[in-house]
Amino acid sequence: MLQKPNSHLLRRGRYSESGRAYLVTVVVYQRRPVFNDLHLGRLLVAELKQTHDSGLVDSLAWAIMPDHLHWLFELREATLSQVMRRVKSRSTLTINRARRTHGAFWQSGYHDRAVRAEEDLIKVARYIIANPLRAGLVDHVGDYSLWDAAWL
Template identity: 50%
Template sequence: MSARPQSRRLRVGRCSQIDQVYLITAVTHNRQPFFSDWRAARLLVHQLRKAQWAGLADSLSWVVMPDHFHWLMQLKHRELSSVVHRVKCQAAGQINGYLGRSGQFWQRGFHDRALRSDEDVRPVARYIIANPIRAGLVKRVHDYPLWDAHWLDGCEY
């Protein structure tokens, strides 16, 4: 199956609702581990923060893994696809420049899941930031530098 039909399927039924909380996952092209380079990963983190500073989304939690990222965010302005596209596009340009490469950086599209209004976001945030533990990258989340959750400073992982 080609990438285009799969990409189209990722968009079927997607809607954007202001103040809705979404879990976003985006993967690098061919799952290349670009974010194993901490400086490259920090360029992506900067774009996540810029989306918040611009008032596009409130970042509730995120983690950057070697070949993908998870972002729990509350949409504040614009359409979901537009906000994620902006983050991915600007990050790709900066990271490609930093790495001295060109070409496709991300897989097409992204996965999103809207959380139900009665769903507690904290367990989802904990699940996100525990990704490095489940992947065997670290034994404790505090040993991994590429995550944040605005209310989980004191969590015991």
């Protein structure tokens, strides 16, 4: 028997705080490695940038892996749910249009962790941008195209 996904449990107890930094992970539906296609990854980058430029978040660091996204940002003028709904919805439309597909692009839900005040944001950012190294995708971070950090 197939187990039902537990993504609905990720929403339980979720709290958004303006000015708080969050580390969010979002996974592509069925973990398809669609971001091996650099063009599709750049479409997601454009959505992250647009969310930052609109003042909803202050984007601090991100890494787009072949089948998921890690994103560190500080909430500004929206709730965590509003930001994620917007990014997932807009990127789904844009990427599906580019792929000439339709339907679900992201898995439902997302994982988030509020970054505590005593944590060093730069350490969290380094953890994020080192993901391609740990995954064995590249030998040097600079060789990977789909990441950025505010401190660079």
